[in-house]
Every structure is written in structure tokens, then in C-alpha cells.
Amino acid sequence: MSFPKDFLWGGAVAANQCEGAYNEDGKGLSEADLLLGGNYETPRMFCSHIMKDHFYPSHQAIDFYHHYKEDIKLFAEMGFKTFRTSINWSRIFPHGDDETPNEAGLAFYEDLFKECKKYGIEPLVTLCHYEIPWGIVKNYGGFTSRKTIDLYVRYAKTVFTRYKDLVKYWLTFNEINGATTAMGQYNGIGYVAPEDLASEEPIPLNQLKDDPQKRFEGLHNEFVASALAVIEGHKINPDFMIGCMICHVTWYPLTCNPKDLLETEEKDLMFNDFCGDVQVKGEYNPLAVAYLKNHGIDTSYITDEDLAIIKEGKVDMYTFSYYMSNCVSVDPNAQSIGGNMSMGLKNPYLKASAWGWQIDPDGLKYTLKKLASRYPGVPLMVVENGLGAADSIEEDGRIHDDYRIDYFRDHIKAMGEAIDEGVPLIGYTTWGCIDVVSCGTGEFHKRYGFIYVNRHDDGTGDFSRSKKDSFNWYRKVIASNGEDL
Numbered sequence: 296m297s298f299p300k301d302f303l304w305g306g307a308v309a310a311n312q313c314e315g316a317y318n319e320d321g322k323g324l325s326e327a328d329l330l331l332g333g334n335y336e337t338p339r340m341f342c343s344h345i346m347k348d349h350f351y352p353s354h355q356a357i358d359f360y361h362h363y364k365e366d367i368k369l370f371a372e373m374g375f376k377t378f379r380t381s382i383n384w385s386r387i388f389p390h391g392d393d394e395t396p397n398e399a400g401l402a403f404y405e406d407l408f409k410e411c412k413k414y415g416i417e418p419l420v421t422l423c424h425y426e427i428p429w430g431i432v433k434n435y436g437g438f439t440s441r442k443t444i445d446l447y448v449r450y451a452k453t454v455f456t457r458y459k460d461l462v463k464y465w466l467t468f469n470e471i472n473g474a475t476t477a478m479g480q481y482n483g484i485g486y487v488a489p490e491d492l493a494s495e496e497p498i499p500l501n502q503l504k505d506d507p508q509k510r511f512e513g514l515h516n517e518f519v520a521s522a523l524a525v526i527e528g529h530k531i532n533p534d535f536m537i538g539c540m541i542c543h544v545t546w547y548p549l550t551c552n553p554k555d556l557l558e559t560e561e562k563d564l565m566f567n568d569f570c571g572d573v574q575v576k577g578e579y580n581p582l583a584v585a586y587l588k589n590h591g592i593d594t595s596y597i598t599d600e601d602l603a604i605i606k607e608g609k610v611d612m613y614t615f616s617y618y619m620s621n622c623v624s625v626d627p628n629a630q631s632i633g634g635n636m637s638m639g640l641k642n643p644y645l646k647a648s649a650w651g652w653q654i655d656p657d658g659l660k661y662t663l664k665k666l667a668s669r670y671p672g673v674p675l676m677v678v679e680n681g682l683g684a685a686d687s688i689e690e691d692g693r694i695h696d697d698y699r700i701d702y703f704r705d706h707i708k709a710m711g712e713a714i715d716e717g718v719p720l721i722g723y724t725t726w727g728c729i730d731v732v733s734c735g736t737g738e739f740h741k742r743y744g745f746i747y748v749n750r751h752d753d754g755t756g757d758f759s760r761s762k763k764d765s766f767n768w769y770r771k772v773i774a775s776n777g778e779d780l
């Protein structure tokens with residue numbers, strides 16, 4: 296197996312899942328700050344105001360805001376070449392439409408990126424990871440408004456300019472394709488229907504009123520915003536590598552019934568490739584547009600002017616998250632995966648995590664090869680991959696997370712094979728390299744890290760950090776450039 300010698304090994308987190316300090320140093324509220332916790336069965340709840348006496352997992356999260364120096368030192372000890380995090384937009388423009396940026400927010404990230412560079416770690420920065428300022432959600436309907444394109448581009452230009460010599464790798468939107476499904480309406484485009492906005496009572500995230508027309512229009516506005524950010528970013532520093540970020544769920548037909556295959560192809564197109572094509576090829580796939588029209592979406596929001604922007608603002612790399620594959624069937628009695636991320640059907644050949652996510656390293660190889668031939672010559676990066684597990688501290692006081700090591704070993708092997716077979720993979724950042732708040736459920740005990748954080752679902756814990764067995768294992772993998780697994 297031959298990982299390129301400058302391969303970007305590292306780990307990933309997102310601001311709202313790790314920073315905490317949700318109202319410090321001038322930060323405004325973001326959409327993530329209004330989410331209560333949930334669990335495997337119960338979805339997270341949303342309420343348009345902070346409810347007293349409720350515990351909000353993201354408000355303190357793992358307090359990375361005050362621990363980042365210690366954490367980056369640990370990442371450096373593992374030999375990270377890159378560290379993916381996001382800028383919380385509401386630290387920079389607290390309400391989204393403020394006249395001037397918040398200097399304390401800008402200074403925080405400057406310091407954070409300098410700390411990375413001190414150890415030779417390249418920051419990989421997501422501009423918007425489920426962190427739209429609440430003012431934009433409330434006052435403009437998130438990305439359903441074209442005004443939000445301007446606000447986003449101004450924010451992007453502000454941070455590009457400030458960090459142009461510190462950050463080379465940027466991602467415009469985390470998992471932009473989430474908005475193709477009802478669940479992505481809130482996290483993704485930041486839209487809440489007026490009646491839900493007015494509700495005094497919390498509403499489960501999956502029961503927010505879905506508005507597909509607004510969702511796809513909002514997604515389109517994100518495409519335009521992303522393209523404009525790419526154009527402006529390259530003016531600020533032509534060396535910037537700016538990528539899209541797709542939540543890639545790999546779909547298989549459950550059986551060889553040709554109808555299962557037809558259904559699978561459609562799912563793959565509309566969930567994965569629709570967004571990737573717009574951002575990488577700079578154009579809408581005609582089949583995707585036909586699908587939207589056939590499903591009652593009025594696509595007249597796509598203007599010629601927008602299409603010209605999208606064409607010009609193609610991304611420099613394709614990055615994606617990969618956790619699982621799912622099956623597709625036309626049989627209404629086929630068994631669904633279960634859990635609160637039940638997107639598809641169970642594959643009888645695969646094991647699953649305790650949260651029901653099916654573990655499929657071959658699916659990663661398949662996906663890498665598919666992407667490499669769909670987007671020839673475009674560098675690929677896996678920017679999220681990992682195993683959520685409820686780690687326990689054993690009698691010797693340590694966490695022996697061999698299951699996590701097995702998971703990573705198999706996925707890294709699959710990446711190595713894909714590279715040998717011609718895939719231009721340039722980097723790999725494992726998800727939640729330090730334990731963070733789960734995005735889907737709001738739990739702390741769904742842990743992904745090489746580093747354990749003493750913080751729990753009931754809000755207890757002193758935030759202390761300790762190394763799991765996987766910490767030393769990953770250090771060895773990086774030191775041997777993927778040879779010693």
C-alpha cells in the first residue's frame with residue numbers, strides 16, 4: 296500500500312460540537328445552540344428560545360474554547376498533518392448581519408490556527424458546519440433568502456482575508472446534501488416554518504414542518520454562495536484549495552430485482568451526486584433537475600446568472616464524510632436499519648455499530664473508485680470517518696478501544712487499496728479525533744475520539760482529557776505513513 300508521502304493524516308471536529316463557550320467574547324447564538332439533547336430513540340428537540348433549566352449539550356460541549364492548546368498538543372503528539380475544524384459564523388458575525396465583525400472571534404481562530412501551524416499542522420477549515428447565526432435563521436429564513444448569500448459571502452471574505460497566510464484548505468458547507476432530505480432543513484439551510492418558529496414548546500427535529508420547495512431553493516442558494524466563496528477566495532489567495540463536503544452514504548440494491556437497482560441509482564443520484572455534480576462540475580445534472588420537476592418542485596429559482604456563477608465557482612477538491620452503506624429495496628416489508636438515522640435497509644453481510652450504522656470498509660473503496668471516475672483528476676479527501684461507541688474506563692483506568700482500532704484499520708486498508716488502484720486521495724481526517732457532542736443525537740456517550748473527555752450526558756464531568764489505546768495506534772499509523780496498521 297502506498298499512501299503518497301505528503302498524505303494529510305489528521306482528525307476532524309466542528310465548532311458547535313466541541314467549543315462550548317456559546318455566549319462568550321461577543322459570540323451570538325447559532326442554530327446549534329437551540330438544540331436540546333436526544334438519544335438513540337429520541338430525536339433532539341428544537342425551541343426558538345433558550346429554555347431555562349434545560350441542559351444544552353453544545354453550550355459547554357468539551358470546552359475546546361478553553362482547552363485548544365492542550366488538545367492541539369495531543370494532536371501533534373499523534374503526528375497530525377492536518378486538523379479539520381469549523382469557524383462558528385456567530386463568533387465572527389454574532390447576528391449574521393452585523394455591520395462589523397467581532398474582533399474577539401477573529402482573534403480566537405487566529406490563535407487557534409497559529410497554534411496548529413506551530414506544530415506543522417495544516418488547518419482544514421469548514422466555513423459552515425451546521426452553525427448558521429440564529430439571527431439569519433429567524434430574520435431571513437436561513438438560506439431560503441437570497442440575502443443570506445450576501446451575508447455568507449461577506450463572512451467568507453472576512454475570514455479568507457484574515458487567515459489567508461494561515462489556512463490553505465477550506466470547505467464551504469458541511470454535508471451540503473443533507474438538505475436533500477427533510478432532516479437537513481434545519482441544520483443544513485437553517486429554515487424553520489413560521490408556525491414552528493412561533494412555538495413556545497420544544498419540537499422534535501424530525502417533526503419540524505418540512506417544506507421541500509423551500510429546501511431545494513435554499514440548497515440552490517447555498518450552491519451560489521459556495522461558488523461565490525470559491526471565486527472570491529481564489530482572488531484573495533490563488534493557492535487556496537477549496538472543497539465541497541458531501542455526506543456520502545453508499546447505497547446498494549438489497550436484491551438483484553432490477554427495480555431495486557433502479558431505485559438505488561435514483562437514491563445515489565439525488566442523495567450523493569446531485570450536489571457533488573453542481574459543485575465539482577459546475578452544472579446541474581439534467582436528471583436531477585428532471586427529478587425535482589417530477590416531484591413538484593418549481594425550479595424557476597435557477598436563473599442563468601446563477602448558473603454562470605456556479606460554472607465559474609467550481610471547487611478544487613471533493614471531500615466527504617463516510618460512515619456506512621445502506622440498502623435500497625422496493626419491497627415495503629424489507630427491514631429498516633433502525634435508530635434515529637434510519638435512512639435505509641439492513642445489509643445482511645455487514646455488522647453495525649451500537650447506533651445501527653453499518654460498518655463497510657469495502658464500501659469506502661467502492662465509493663472512492665466511483666468518485667474518482669465520476670470526477671476525473673479531482674483530488675479527493677475523506678474528511679470524516681469513525682466509529683461512535685460508548686467507551687468504558689476499565690479497571691486499569693484505561694480505555695481499550697480495540698473495536699475502534701479495528702474499524703480504522705479496515706478503512707485505512709481500503710483507502711490504501713483504492714490509492715493503488717488509481718484514486719487521487721490526498722487526505723484523511725477521522726471524525727471526532729477527540730470526543731465531542733454527537734451531532735445526530737446530542738449525546739456525549741457516543742464517543743469517536745482517540746482522546747477521551749470526561750464529560751457526560753447529565754452535564755457532569757471535569758473536561759479532563761486522557762488517551763485511549765487508539766491514540767498510540769494512530770500515532771504509529773501516521774509515523775509509518777499507513778504501513779504499520
Ligand code: BGP
Nearest residue numbers: 309469470683732733734735736
Ligand atoms: C456527520 C456530521 C458531524 C458528525 C458525524 C457523526 O454527519 O458532519 O458533525 O457529528 O456525522 O454523527 P453523530 O455525531 O450523529 O454520530
